[in-house]
Amino acid sequence: MSVNTHVLAGGFAQPVFDAQSVFRLLMEAMARPGTVRQVESSANPPAPFGAAAGAVALTLCDPDTPVWLAPSLQRSDIVEWMAFHAGAAQTREKAECRFAFLGSADVLPSFGLFSQGTQEYPDRSATLVIEVASVDEGDGYTLSGPGIAKTTDIAVTGLPDVFRHFWSDNRTLFPRGVDVVLTVGDRLLCLPRTTKIA
Numbered sequence: 001m002s003v004n005t006h007v008l009a010g011g012f013a014q015p016v017f018d019a020q021s022v023f024r025l026l027m028e029a030m031a032r033p034g035t036v037r038q039v040e041s042s043a044n045p046p047a048p049f050g051a052a053a054g055a056v057a058l059t060l061c062d063p064d065t066p067v068w069l070a071p072s073l074q075r076s077d078i079v080e081w082m083a084f085h086a087g088a089a090q091t092r093e094k095a096e097c098r099f100a101f102l103g104s105a106d107v108l109p110s111f112g113l114f115s116q117g118t119q120e121y122p123d124r125s126a127t128l129v130i131e132v133a134s135v136d137e138g139d140g141y142t143l144s145g146p147g148i149a150k151t152t153d154i155a156v157t158g159l160p161d162v163f164r165h166f167w168s169d170n171r172t173l174f175p176r177g178v179d180v181v182l183t184v185g186d187r188l189l190c191l192p193r194t195t196k197i198a
Contacts (some may be wrong), residue, residue: 007046007077007080007081007084008084009044010043010044010045010046010054010081010085011042011043011058011084011085012041012042012043012055012058012085013042014042015058018041018042018043018055018058018059019058019059021040021041022039022041022055022056022058022059023059023060025037025039026056026059026060026181026188026190029181029188029189029190030147030179030190030192031147032147032148033143033145033146033147033148033152033189033190033191033192033194033195034141034143034148034152034153034154034189034190034191034195035152035189036135036136036154036187036188036189037187037188037189038186038187039051039052039055039056039186039187039188040186041055041058043055043058045057045078045081046076046077046078046081047076047077048072048073048076048078048103048104048105048131049073049078049081049101049103049131050131050183050184050185050186051185051186052183052184052185052186052187052188053101053129053131053183054081056129056181056183056188057082057086057088057099057101057129058085058086060099060127061082061086061087061088061099062086062087062088063087063088063089064089065088065089065098065099066089066090066091066096066097066098066099067082067088067089067090067091067097067098067099067100067101068090068091068092068093068094068096068097068099068100068101068114068126069082069090069100069101070100070101070102070103070106071106072103072105072106073101073102073103073106078101094109094113094114094126095113095114095115096115097114097115097126098115098124098126098127099126099127099128099129100114100126100127100128100129101128101129101131102128102129102130102131103131104131104132104133104158107160108130108159108160108162108163108166110166111128111166111167111169111170111177111178112169114126114128114178115178116173116176116177116178117175117176117177118176119175119176122175122176122177125176125177125178125179125193126178127178127179127180127181128178128179128180128181129180129181129183130158130159130180130181130182130183131158131182131183131184132156132157132158132159132182132183132184133157133158133184134155134156134157134158134184135154135155135156135182135184135187135188135189136155137155137157138155138156138157138158138159139155139156139157139159140153140154140155141153141154141155141156141164141197141198142197142198143191143195143196143197143198144195144196144198145194145195145196146192146194146195147192147194147195148195151198154189156182158184159182164197167180167191167197168197170193171193171196173193174193174194175193176193177193178193179191179192179193
């Protein structure tokens with residue numbers, strides 16, 4: 001039986017402190033939608049994960065949080081890497097996951113296929129972590145809502161046109177609905193379900 005030594009490396013050097021740091025950064029990014037944050041951690045996941053997506057996975061995923069991986073990730077070393085470093089429990093059912101990870105080459109599924117939470121427990125919804133090509137250029141989005149003074153503009157390369165439609169449908173479910181984290185390399189920005197996209 002051979003061991004894939006590649007998946008044994010690239011985890012947090014100091015798991016507790018690194019996870020706390022990334023969690024704080026995520027909470028700040030969720031509180032201020034559309035702001036690009038740089039993730040400073042020792043996470044070095046295998047391709048096609050970037051450093052930010054890997055750090056988010058190590059911070060949020062554990063044996064009690066079912067994870068769904070898009071097809072490109074299921075065919076990579078990410079599966080074993082997340083299992084080894086986070087003990088992440090994999091599920092093939094989108095509706096069962098708490099966190100979903102998509103690579104830049106994957107087709108974006110309808111948000112309605114993922115858990116939306118309930119009126120009583122809206123926090124039981126899924127969070128989608130989507131790797132994109134850029135958060136500096138590309139299609140423009142104007143954001144408004146809690147945590148944003150008036151409006152803020154972002155530019156993203158790598159989201160399909162249908163994203164706006166999915167997001168509009170997602171907004172109508174409030175307080176239910178999914179939250180989204182966009183990652184590229186070692187940077188991320190958050191789009192909580194409270195955010196409106198014009």
